[in-house]
Amino acid sequence: MKDKLRSILTVCKNKIKTGSRSLIASAGFKSVISSLLCIAAGILVGFVILLILAITSDKIPVSDAFEGIWIILEGPFASGSAQNIAFVLGDMFFEAAPLLLTGLSVAIAFKTGLFNIGAPGQYLMGAMGSVIVALAIPTTPATAFWVWLLALIVGMLCGMLWGLIPGLFKAFLNVNEVIVCIMSNWIAANVVSWVFSENKQFINTQGGKTAYTLPTTANGVSTPKLGLDKLFPGSNIDIGIFLAIFIAIGIYILMNKTTLGYELKACGHNKNAAKYAGMNEKRNIMLSMAIAGGLAALGASFYYLNGGAELAWNTYGKLPDNGFNGIPVALLASNNPIGVIFSSMFLRFIDKGGYNLAGFTAYNEYVSDLIIAVIIYFAGFSMLIKGMLAKIKIKAKEVPVTETSTETVGSDPVTGAEEVADTPIVEEITKEEEDV
């Protein structure tokens, strides 16, 4: 009687859920939803902190909290005049490119089971390689493009080389890549400083200051703008952002459609199984670290080959934020290369909101950093969120399966018990049978 009632109930439930099931079921959809939830939570917490600051500080009126969170949400669009907005928007795209690439770097490493906290070092090596090539080879208008391309490639190679170091340590000596990455970061910071300190010809001495290298435009080298600077007047925008998006799509294809991606991911998920299957897991570890290094370096190359940005070459005391910020970019995107495009843009968007906030209210630009940090904190729970989303799905499909199993009890040991066991939760029980 009870069973019958339950079966009727589940059939009804099932019919209601069938429509939404396929959509909820898709992993990508779940990731997007959970990322959006994280962002919403981060903004909410950011608002609460703004309120608390306003209430506790006599310098900030409470109304600023409401205005402040709105300014952040508007991002570059709160920059005032249309001209200003265009300028800030252009810079946002320009600055998103390096972030996109370091995010991609961290994401691809994560996908292959490695934590690339060495992106700052790889970024610096890329910057060094590109800047030196762009300044060292004299150009004519005709050759400038080729020098630019060469600078880009050399920068990438420098980063690949640097990424290879933790890869080698991990593959052949089984040394934790995190520690090697951290060490290699500081080594890179000093190597870059050392090289420029010995090669003063690359340093901009104009106005008595020596903190920066010469802009690459000093040698006529810069990333093509293709008229984008007309669209966003005054900003540094160039085609870098489009190339970066192009690369992200390429990486997506590499990881999801090719045999190489299949291998790299297999190594990341389970390196023992990959080895068992005859894949060369040492080569794959090195390869993915090299690719990750190359991507991080490309981020720097795009940034410094723009011509508008100068490299603060004496980097030995501080590592570049763009390197570290690849981590939140990747996490927010659940390590999906396409997701990285959006998450890097989003981070820059909030960033610009932060600067506007500092301009218009008594708060400062660090509010946006705080919001991003909170978002990442919540991103840690994304598995939990996805789990909850998945449960909606399981409930919809699982109960009827149980029905069949209770019917077949005793009839066939293979079909009966095992069919029930095809859902994750039940897997835990079966696993337990083995483990306890």
Place this chain on the structure above:
Amino acid sequence: MTFLIQQTLVYTIPLMIVALAGVFAERSGIINIALDGIMIFGSFVGAFAVYLMQKENMLADNTQLMFVIAMICAAAAGAVFSLLLSFSAINLKADQTIGGTALNMLAPAITLLIVKIVSMQDRLSMPKALGFIISNPDIGEGLKPFFDKMFISTYIVIALFIILSIFLYKTKYGLRLRACGEHPQAADSVGINVYRMRYLGTTISGALAGMGGYIYIATIASGTAEGTVAGMGFLALAIMIFGNWKPVGIALGSLLFGLLKCIGATYANLDINGDGVCALKELGLPIYFYNIVPYVVVLLVLAFAAGKSRAPKAEGIPYDKGQR
């Protein structure tokens, strides 16, 4: 020589205590990649405490007590801040690397947000930080390396280091904590509350890292809180792995690193045998070379010691009571 020992200790002490912080978290089973962030937060709260005390003219005549109070504030702040990590890692079973990364981003953001509102600039200085040094110029030459130009934190940290090592190995709580990092199911099966032990480990870790952060800015980084500890937390993490998750190894590792760091910072006027010749300066190598040496040495040692290091078996794996 005296100078070298003094300076080495200055670098060693914060590294040592923060690496020990890492040990407590990881041996209870929680990967604490947030050491750097916790240091930053602790350094800020410690500096803020000093800022307030100096502003209100409290304890102006007892700078040592002021220093100790700031250390305690920093430790408390670190402990509280680390609860964010514990909560996400233990209760919500979130990825510990992500949680730690979030804390590493949160700490400088909060620090700079408040610092800028308080001081209208990106840094908060402790103007009288130099008053914290204990000078004993009249003490005998032999004792000078250890009692002249020292910070009180040096003695406190060494004492804490010894006490906590004993705690870890000789008390029942230490035994239980280590069991949770190796085999939480085993610990649970004999009635140990794994969650509580992991909270304990991570909170001790937070307190030590917070304290270490304050010690770092007060003794090395010219007494300003500016939302960074120059990657010291990550270095401490490296030293912890280097020291094989054991206090003795960590002490040795941080001494070695401290010495190399100190040589790098002072090589230009380092006169080891007192003959008036600064041998290293004569070599004519740039500062960058000396900066690189400590990192390369750590890498080389790791390369040779590879395979021997052994991380706590259960670290980084969320413990689910329901699944045993």
Place this chain on the structure above:
Amino acid sequence: MSDIIREEAVKTECESPYVIEMIGITKEFPGIIANDNITLQLRRGEIHALLGENGAGKSTLMSVLFGLYQPEKGEIRKNGEVVTIKDPNDANALGIGMVHQHFKLVDVFTVLDNIILGVEPNTAGFLRKKQARERVIELSKTYGLNVDPDALVENITVGMQQRTEILKMLYRDNEILIFDEPTAVLTPQEIDELMAVMRGLAKEGKSILFITHKLNEIMAVADRCSVLRKGKYIGTVNIADTTKEELSNMMVGRDVKFVVDKGEPTPGEVVLEIDKMSVRGSHGKKNAVNDVSLKVREGEIVCIAGIDGNGQTEFVHALTGLVRVDSGSIKLLGEDVTAKSIRYRNTHGMSHIPEDRHKHGLVLDYTLEENMVLQRYFEPKFQKGGFIRFDAVREYAEGLIENFDVRSGQGPVTLSRSMSGGNQQKAIVAREMDREHKLLIAVQPTRGLDVGAIEYIHDQIVSSRDKGTAVLLVSLELDEVMSLSDRILVMYEGEIVGELDPKTTTVQELGLYMSGAKRWGREVQKNEG
């Protein structure tokens, strides 16, 4: 709280013949009823077997007894009095202790530390190990449980680890002792010893619950037996009044064939020839595999028998290329493959059903179809110009799923992690059987599976043999060894110590070889305690 419970329990002692009763226990999980109205009554001083297949609900029931799960229905009584058990501490306070199938021991701790963990004698928190040590030594003498209290657990034998677990219970004065599949890792002789210890404990007044699926052991040692099947309580019988056949019928719900249907082997050409192979141990002390030579011909099943940890894992890893061989050679179909890569072996006739399906066999985060081409994704059939041909992969996976009856929620796109252990194993078997191969290496192919799946996999292996494949089976299950193989080679401490014919040998004989007491027909003096 738990102390109060205990006091009350002590008061009513001796009123009930049962020391522990679990009455009408029902425990549901979303989508499955793991325990459906189960009753289990344990008498004082008896050895009570709890019989059931993998997945029958034994572990869930024990988890309920230990307070890890709260049942939806039913109650637990101690000496007739209803008790609440909210966590393992409550269970421990009631005197319930358990030796888990996979020992709950901390590898890097000493035996003593493991025994006292959780109930450490201390003054103000500081450990007082001396008195604990004396107590452990005394207990181990009383019950004949020989251990070295100061040895690290990672360095002692499995037998000693089990004794450590028993001492853990005795140290806590537990009176209800639960043994969960305790014999899986032991030799027949060690099993006899354990049985003697269990009888001794029962004689001392301890009540023992013995969880197992091995009928012979139940017949040998238990007083009564309760049977579970698919979460349901089937019944309790007196061992004196029952037979093995009846028990197995109760467990499985139908008659079970105890022997595998297979005809005579028709050995042909030599497929695998190993000559004097040695593999260094991971700790660098002793060779894990020492001077092993053997041949496997087409059309025969050769089984490597032995107790877990005697070099079988290293042997298989060396054979399949996962670890390097230190000396000796491996010939596959006449070709020396000693220095060849894993991929070369995979593509030249070697199939491998690995020991650990989660560690080696599957990428759990890959879908079923992705796992089906784990060693073949690079073949022209499945890729073009470096791009995977997903349609071909899908088609191929669907064929395998169909042919080998692999069941999963969403077919080829099911995440492997979400599949049941039995179907994961079937997927691996399907993949390895379908690949072109002349040699099948199957390591513990039926571990943790229920009877139906075991029969299925055994049939597959036999039919593969009959098609002319050379099969090398590595198994710890004596029943499997005896029923499936055509020849048995026993491995002890990394060496082949004997060759037996399953038709003429006995389990006892096999046990003597497995424990190192016999070598190539000769008795060996044993000097281990």
